[in-house]
Amino acid sequence: MSHQVETGVLSRSDGSAQLTIGSTKVITSVNGPTEPKARQELPNLASLEIVIRPAQGLPTTREKLLEDKLRSLLQTIIIRYKYPRQLIQIVVQFLSSEGKSNVFTNNELSAAINCAFYALIDANIALNYSFAAVSVSLNEGKYLKDPAWKQLSESDSHHVICFSIQDGKAEKLLLLESQGDFSEEEVFDTIAKSVAECEKVHQDQRKFIGEKIDRDFIWKA
């Protein structure tokens, strides 16, 4: 599946990224650290405002659920004590996504996570470590990365796996979303296989960020 990334696409946000994986296209903006509203303010940490907006129609509980998953992930990744009493606003806007269903949000979730990574880097928000996510489906034991919607809906089970990455190696499992019919063995097997996939995603990330820095900053006169 082709990954296409572009950062700094929106001039009005502090950081932004647009990511296309297959037929899922998502744009993420990061604003912050800024002034929070009184009720959002936390005395010793940065508060996160995460909004996910669907490609079609108004946000529903489906988007709320995705927001919650993304929040629980980013909470541990962003070095929040660095920005006490500040707010970081993250808006994830899906531009196109295949099929609108409450069950198969795999590709959306993994695209949102990966896109948020680029946007956070673009906004220069301090992170504890890099992270990369993959969306996987299992059909009769066959491992498939970034399944299309049709393959996803026909699969036995589907998973989203996100690893933290330090020194180019996948370290900790940050998020695991599994749905469907699967055995314990299969999950562990999937996780093990995904380590390499996440590292591959991370190589793309490193390469892209390297190029971005060369482009955005002038090191030599």
Added chain:
Amino acid sequence: MISANERLFLIESLKNGIRQDSRKLDQLRETHIYISPEEYGYVEVSWGHTKVSVRVSAAIDKPFEDRPFEGIFSINCDISSMASQKFDNYKVGNDEVLIGRIIEKAIRRSNAVDLENLCIVAGSKVWKIQVDANFLNYDGGLIDVGSFAVMLALQHFKKPDISIEDDVVIVHDVDQRQPVPLSILHVPVCLTYSFFTPYTREQILKGDTEEIWAMDATMKEEEVRDGMLVITMNKNRELIQLSKNGGVPIDASLLVELGMKGMQEVDRLTDMMRDVLKKDEKERYERGNLKLLEVGAAR
């Protein structure tokens, strides 16, 4: 937010007919259009720094009870803080309502889409056309860009073909049968004029002061303007909407003059939409090798 110094500077330069981005007062910003090559009814429009994405989708639904012969058409244009931090994610502000209302009045109220054409079975099944406009980046002119993008997407959109057999509606896949475009009755175009005044209110109301006006204001210009006027027109020289919510009073003769002048831009924008759509149609035709499907084609 804008500082007092910058405000003075902007107004002073506008007074001399100079704009920050070296445009003329009656010049619109450059437009960049992206039309999705795979789907129907998805467009992204960049207009200067302002960026909007619009998606049109169709579904079969039950009509409203009081209108059994009409399809359902709705435009949804919430603005998130992605566009600018001045828009709240959870609360709908006054500006937001106004932008949505004006776009809706320009397109829905003026019957740009033929609703009766969306009827499948009277009283029980109609097409429900939903338009989602997402404002991605804000640099002024959300009304103009928003309505332009929505009209472009509506003209580009094609709904799947259907047939009815024994009261059962069969929806044909886009790959099986050529999808059908919506019936668009006319193409409204919104133009926003911003007014600026270096005078005090007493001077404006008493004397014969000249208002400075500019088309397609940027965010900073919108911030310092003293009034705005939205004119919606179509190619047939029909006024569809005039909306001026207070602000500096403007002369009636100026209004007529702006309307006449605006026609040129309306023509240009309508032609631009037509050309872009034609180009897309042609590309699809070539890519899909549709020529082979034509009656006269050699097979």
Added chain:
Amino acid sequence: MVQGPMEPSLRSQANTTEATIEVNVNVANFSTFERKKRTRTEKRIVELKATLEKTFEQSVMCNLYPRTVIQVDIHVLAQDGGLLAGMTNAMTLALIDAGIAMYDYVSSVSAGLHDQTPLLDLNSLEENDMSAITIGVVGKSEKLALLMLEDKMPLDQLESVLAIAIAGSHRIQDLMDTELRRQGNIRASKMTQS
């Protein structure tokens, strides 16, 4: 109904240089033939409210009342066309009656176009059948403070419709002026009597 200038209920509402005008529009359920529940948050009503607020910000001498709020409550009891025009005129009169300093009258009227003939001040039936424009004129000038057209109208006819609408607004202003002066005289004579 006008209240104020008064202390704003929230500190954040206060503008250090000018008064804030706050309009509340309440359309009664029984104001139209069809009894329909209307909420304050309906988009149409929010729009009317914003229009009135912005129009009067310019014609009230807001700079005389810094850090205050002028609250105007408008209750629509019956509707038979020209809603915005009626609200604008009523608000002008109420503000004057409350003794709030204004630069000039804001008088408003609706006008329509039937075939080729421009018509002034449409009622509900007429409004539904033809395109109507509502304008608000400041004083006796030809300056438009407020403008609202929601249906189709040929561009070339705009000028003639505007002309009759402006003349109509001036007439309304005369009527408002005579009535206000008459009321003023009655009050003044009462004061001298007591």
